[in-house]
Amino acid sequence: MKKMVHVMVGVIWGEEQQILLAKRPEHLHQGGLWEFPGGKLEAGEEALSGLSRELQEELDIEVLEASPLMDVKHDYGDKQVFLDIWQVSRFKGEARGVEGQLLRWVPLAELDQYEFPAANATIVERLKSEKAPSLL
Ligand SMILES: Nc1nc2c([nH]c(=O)n2[C@@H]2O[C@H](COP(=O)(O)OP(=O)(O)OP(=O)(O)O)[C@@H](O)[C@H]2O)c(=O)[nH]1
Numbered sequence: 001m002k003k004m005v006h007v008m009v010g011v012i013w014g015e016e017q018q019i020l021l022a023k024r025p026e027h028l029h030q031g032g033l034w035e036f037p038g039g040k041l042e043a044g045e046e047a048l049s050g051l052s053r054e055l056q057e058e059l060d061i062e063v064l065e066a067s068p069l070m071d072v073k074h075d076y077g078d079k080q081v082f083l084d085i086w087q088v089s090r091f092k093g094e095a096r097g098v099e100g101q102l103l104r105w106v107p108l109a110e111l112d113q114y115e116f117p118a119a120n121a122t123i124v125e126r127l128k129s130e131k132a133p134s135l136l
């Protein structure tokens with residue numbers, strides 16, 4: 001059986017209800033597509049710690065407030081992922097692409113215009129059916 005990779009994924013909300021997207025470098029799995037920042041949970045690591053660590057490493061921001069949104073399992077054939085998706089409603093610092101990745105703040109209504117890995121379709125649907133956390 002293929003092993004399932006546990007991935008922490010952050011839906012990061014900006015002050016004007018935009019969401020932060022990052023472009024995956026071409027050479028990586030699902031490269032060239034847009035994604036929500038995040039990465040693999042390490043052995044023995046708590047979910048929120050893993051999310052905070054990944055966002056610190058990739059974006060140089062400090063997560064101040066986050067809550068679980070949903071889980072998505074997806075089999076890419078070459079790789080099976082368990083996406084553990086959290087919404088980040090408050091953070092400290094200004095996000096930058098530490099690993100050279102392109103970043104873009106995208107209004108919810110424009111998410112459809114971006115190409116995501118297949119597993120992300122259900123996340124985008126879910127976000128479009130909801131309002132930004134600060135408006136709830
Ligand atoms: N970060 C992120 N990963 C996603 C998304 N959707 C999705 O299918 N994935 C998959 O989840 C896995 C995440 O791995 P990653 O490459 O970001 O992991 P990482 O940051 O820890 O990098 P590493 O390879 O250096 O350990 C990839 O297989 C990627 O294709 C998403 O929206 N965000």
Ligand SMILES: [Mg+2]
Nearest residue numbers: 037038039040
């Ligand atoms: Mg990553």
